[in-house]
Amino acid sequence: MNFQERKKKILAALDDTESLSVFELAEILEASPATIRRDLGDIAEEGLLIRTHGGAMKMENPVLTGFSEKSGVNNPTKEQIAEKAAAYVQDGDIIFLDCGxxxxxxxxFLKKKSIRVITNSLPILAELIDVPSIQINLIGGELNKARKAIHGDKAVQHINGYHAHKAFIGVDGLSAENGLTAHSEHESTITTAFIRNAGQVMLLCDASKIGKDSYVKFAELSAIHTLITDADAARTAALRQNGLNVEIAG
Amino acid sequence: MNFQERKKKILAALDDTESLSVFELAEILEASPATIRRDLGDIAEEGLLIRTHGGAMKMENPVLTGFSEKSGVNNPTKEQIAEKAAAYVQDGDIIFLDCGxxxxxxxxFLKKKSIRVITNSLPILAELIDVPSIQINLIGGELNKARKAIHGDKAVQHINGYHAHKAFIGVDGLSAENGLTAHSEHESTITTAFIRNAGQVMLLCDASKIGKDSYVKFAELSAIHTLITDADAARTAALRQNGLNVEIAG
DNA sequence: TTACTTTTGATCAAAAATAATCAAAATTGA
DNA sequence: TCAATTTTGATTATTTTTGATCAAAAGTAA
Structure with a gap:
């Protein structure tokens, strides 16, 4: 087994269990601890996991690897949310698509629609470029290589030059108390611009982020028209009491 | 069995199983390991699979790398012109790169430099995104899928927001009488914007386009600081008489 | 703090894989 | 047809990867 394969397996194993020891991984991968240590060092350097003494921990917000955006593939929950969200898109719509x-x-779920997509996400660009019925408007600005997305002032200016029927956005945290929160300023300014320039704002958010708060507080709950989530009624009660329209997927 | 056939079978085999060893492939294709290694090296260079020690892995999403331009690869003339042009780029430069x-x-030839690149070309984006020393500013606007580039008013506005030390541009026709000409309005407006906002303009142009005129006349000869071409002295005589600085590659 | 255990990083030799070289075979073009 | 070019497979030298060993560093407990 070579490094690339082990890397894949290590990351998959860490996706299940939060953390693993060098020896556990050595057994799983049938390799020596020395090899595992070398691997963990290399993978940690890429920012895909956190190295600990004795093993490794799952990275909560891994840098997207390649343009594949694997996280989410084979994730039935995210797929269900995405499908539900895509159902809101009609032929002729102009939509903003956030990265995430x-x-x-x-x-x-959008490939059969005739729409215009405005996005700052390179994975989305790559995924939709071959769809003849979809016109793409790429947001310009500084390229954030780690996130495979465009950020910065220029990007916000660009978005301000357009109005879309609907915006589909993501967040890192969502709560009745603090509204929408994000890890980084860069991302939140883009998302804020989407919100400002869209007729309707749909927030896609899985249950794990509801009730959590992140670093940057960037929008009120009232900015959102519909939350699409897999969270059950109990979990979204506080949000609904604040007037948020919630659609439960799955 | 020829290379094209093997390439097809290798990619098909990798579509089923995530990864395969050189020896497994050698058996499947009834070829020697040496041949398989050569094939894998070539296919990996196209970005259609990931080469590992001992074999190859499936490429998750070859779409963006699929942008990578093929025309011009294995074209020694274009390579020589490109190499000469790249020699004008210094560390710290901010440069415009046209599509073409x-x-x-x-x-x-730019991968070892520490520079900032502003471009509207997706193949260039794909090619340079993994180079740590190069910062990329992507020009936003309407995506022209056929050309894998961004065009339109918004793109021109974006370019006008920047100033670069050097611009490297292409044309469809170049003559002493009509200056720079292009096939399409869309491309010419972008190139014009590059010219307007760059300190120095380098025109890369192979011999076949010199003395030819195309549809849209968009800039005077005087807009260009240096023409880099493979054309011989005779062919560029008229241009030089009009004050154009000509650098001959090869 | 000190003594003890665990983990790590460096080094090294063995094994595996690769790149380079070259002759044979296949293909191509005149 | 024959010569020239390209492709292939075998051989060999080089590089990469691996696992073992061991001293140093980090963590743990008294």
Whole structure:
């Protein structure tokens, strides 16, 4: 077994269990601890996991690898949310698509529509470029290589030059108290611009992010027209009491 | 069995199983390991699979790497022009890169430089995205799928928001009488914007286009600082008489 | 703190895979 | 047809990867 294969398996194993020891991984992969240590060091350097003494921990927000955006593939929950969200899109619509794995999953459900997509996400661009019925408007600006997306002032200016019927966005945290929160300023400014320039804003958000707060607080709950989530009624009760329209997928 | 057939079978085999060893492939294709290695090297260079020690892995999403331009690869003339042009680029430069196959060829000669690239070309984006020393600013606007480039008013506005030390551009026709000409309005407006906002303009142009005129006349000869071409002295005489600085590659 | 255990990183030799070279075979073009 | 070119497969030298060993560093417990 070579490094690439082991890397894949290590990341898959860490996706299930939060953390693993060097020896556990050595047994799973049938390799020596020395090899595992070398692998973990290399993978940690890529930012795909967190190295600990004695093993490794899952990285909560892994840098997207390649343009594949694997996280979410084979994730039935994200797929269900994405499918539900895509159902809101009608032929003739002009839509904003945010970067993020759940929004990315919408692509496969959009391919039969005749729409115009405005996005800052390279994975979405790559996924939709071969669809003849979809026109793409790419947001310009500084390329964030790690996130495979365009960020920065220029990008916000670009978005401000357009109005879309609907925006499909993601967040890192959502709560009745703090509204929408994100890990980074860069992402939140883009998402804010989408919200400002769209007629209707759909927030795609899996249950794990509801009730959690992240670093940057960037929008009120009232900015959102519909939350599409897999979370059950109990979990979204507080949000609904604040007037948020919630659609449960799955 | 020839290379094209084996390539097809290798990619098909990798579609089923995530990864295969050189020896497994050698058995499947009834070829020697040496041949398989050569094939894998070539296919990996196209970006259609990932080469590993001992074999190859399936490429998750070859779409963006599929942007990678093929025309011009194995074209020694274009390569020579591109190499000469790349020699004008210094560390710290901010450069505009136009779309077009000759300019695209510059990428391989730019990978060791520390520069900032502003471009509307997706193949260039795909080629340079993994180079840590190069920062990319992507020009936003309408995506022209056929040309794998961004065009339109928004793109021109975007370019007008920047100033670069150097612009590397292409044309469809170049003559002493009519200056720079292009096939399409869309491309010419972008190229014009590059010219307007760059300190120095380098025109990359192979001999076949010199003395020819195309449809849209979009810039005077005087807009160009240096023409880099493979054409001989006789062919460029008229241009030089009009004050154009000509650098002959090869 | 100190003693003890665990983990790590460096080094090295063995094994595996590769790149380079070259002659034979196949293909191509005149 | 024959010569020239390209492709292939075998051989060999080089590189990469691996697992073992061991001293140093980090963590743990008294």
């Amino acid at each position: 794995s759940t929004v990315f999953q919408m692509c496969r | 196959s000759t300019v695209f060829q510059m990428c391989r």
